[in-house]
């Protein structure tokens with residue numbers, strides 16, 4: 001190749017012209033003057049472009065991120081004078097021959113995305129970059145754990161997993177890398193996933209008005225181009241490539257209480273007991289680094305946790321699960337089991353001369369397990385045997401960027417990379433994900449069919465298959481609260497639906513108002529955990545005074561009542577990859593108002609509930625409701641869509657709206673997920689001109705038996721046009737814990753006059769629902785109106801659970 005024939009080249013050089021091509025099944029190999037290209041059709045809307053300067057690259061198609069394979073897909077290949085055209089049922093890929101450039105069109109010739117005509121894919125030394133024309137009005141969304149605005153246009157981002165303590169609200173790069181974004185323009189959307197784990201840079205028109213580009217420091221340009229009609233379909237196509245979550249243990253969807261660190265055991269028990277005494281629901285308590293002996297992973301501190309099994313049993317009896325932190329660094333200390341084994345079996349990262357790589361972390365000098373080596377993963381996974389036996393079932397993977405004092409891993413450190421070999425430059429970004437994988441696979445094997453919960457800080461595309469992700473060391477400020485919400489929404493658009501932020505802020509101290517607001521919003525985060533830094537003020541729901549406590553309790557209660565809804569939404573995420581927290585950019589992609597920085601934090605929690613985060617001190621706030629009919633969740637007041645609204649937002653009122661046509665299944669209040677709710681499933685139906693449906697999901701909440709069919713779904717459908725509500729037969733072998741249905745009709749103005757179930761009239765009753773028990777002495781409207789706020793006269797019917805059709809009249 002010209003470029004490297006012993007001659008220094010001081011400019012970027014691109015692919016060159018087409019020399020020849022060859023077609024195989026769903027795959028076309030091109031040879032250009034400077035490189036090789038393999039085009040692979042994965043499905044009608046997914047095409048992979050694999051561009052390499054090394055022909056032998058194609059002999060080994062390996063990826064940590066992608067598990068999806070090409071689906072049998074019909075396509076046609078046309079050889080025209082100046083271009084090749086590959087056409088599927090949805091997309092035309094035009095491959096210009098000289099020079100070789102790629103352009104994607106819809107079948108009716110609308111341009112979706114095109115290479116910059118001059119640069120296309122080019123190299124500067126080993127760095128490879130693809131340049132795409134910036135199109136008029138083009139916006140960019142996604143990219144996972146990235147700060148900044150929902151619309152990323154005008155900014156550039158780096159993917160290089162980084163331990164960034166107290167990151168600023170525009171800090172980059174952070175801990176987790178998911179190099180997948182979506183472009184949106186002229187009513188069209190597409191996604192680009194660059195599967196290359198080297199340090200990469202995505203430039204969405206930052207300091208340039210010509211292109212959006214993505215580059216990797218080394219390796220091949222290897223990207224998947226996805227086009228479907230909606231962002232939701234694009235996200236799901238990305239999930240077919242990189243996988244989905246498995247259904248999490250139900251307990252992990254409850255409230256989780258963390259701090260750096262609760263110790264000794266007595267303090268842990270105290271915190272747990274306080275939740276129960278105060279009737280604040282919670283499922284999980286965390287042990288941060290002080291639970292260990294000299295920070296040695298897989299040990300317990302001999303004095304502070306002298307009888308771990310007994311403590312864990314006591315917590316379990318109170319309905320608490322315990323999650324412990326594990327860091328990758330293994331203390332260099334002879335006699336420490338994991339050190340001795342790791343050395344003996346050659347399981348650590350090393351220098352090219354074979355010496356183990358050493359860096360300093362909490363325990364002092366450490367070796368680092370090479371999680372890209374299968375033997376290391378098996379060994380690490382098996383090392384959890386003692387913890388599992390003690391009664392632990394949650395594992396928090398921290399510091400796995402990897403982090404160390406000094407924060408600079410030398411690039412020559414060598415990774416096994418499944419026997420292929422890779423330097424730190426290629427291995428770093430997948431290290432955390434492979435640690436999470438090893439933790440997940442190992443503990444899953446040890447737990448006798450029960451589901452472990454794994455949380456990780458670092459990750460790469462595909463990490464969702466093994467673990468939830470949290471956004472690291474945020475700061476107690478309003479801006480951080482909001483950017484955290486956007487990061488979680490953005491992780492959702494990058495295939496990671498199970499994500500959250502430290503509620504209350506890790507660094508610094510929240511005000512009463514900030515803490516309270518953060519808990520209210522956190523109740524609608526997929527992963528809901530309060531956490532705070534060592535030597536900071538206490539940050540439990542009762543630590544900020546009586547008012548904050550009551551409001552926090554109300555919102556945590558709400559989360560527990562919503563558990564049937566939340567669990568069903570997680571099931572959907574496991575099935576399709578749809579996020580749990582859904583940026584409005586997913587359903588309302590082409591509505592420019594949702595990108596307004598005032599409204600960009602708003603999202604749908606599941607399909608039905610719109611959360612409009614507001615900052616702590618704001619007593620009256622502006623929200624924007626997109627197209628559709630909406631009801632405020634507190635009072636059932638109808639609100640028009642495609643409009644801004646002013647709403648009251650005192651400390652105890654986070655703006656929440658339900659989309660007309662929604663069906664929200666709820667249960668009676670429990671104090672933790674082990675406690676059985678009453679046997680009635682409450683279905684809240686909201687009037688809407690389009691009607692709607694919901695797929696309810698249930699299983700035992702704790703084992704993998706659902707994989708063998710021990711689960712159930714049941715579809716509820718509200719049809720507005722013919723005034724019916726249909727309860728489909730349940731599907732699946734699992735028997736629901738709910739024996740009765742109670743259906744509430746919201747927004748029907750109290751006028752549901754008669755309900756006929758399978759031909760038999762059933763009695764319509766009316767109730768003051770106030771299912772969102774936010775009635776507190778602190779409610780300003782309580783003071784104003786002098787009466788308890790209530791949603792009175794909501795009609796409902798209750799009957800034994802069965803399939804059938806309700807006919808309503810009003």
Ligand code: MIG
Pocket residue numbers: 259260288289325398399457472473506531533
């Ligand atoms: O060097 O384990 O992000 O959540 O509390 C800091 C102590 C290590 C960083 C994590 C944080 C955790 C802390 N850890």
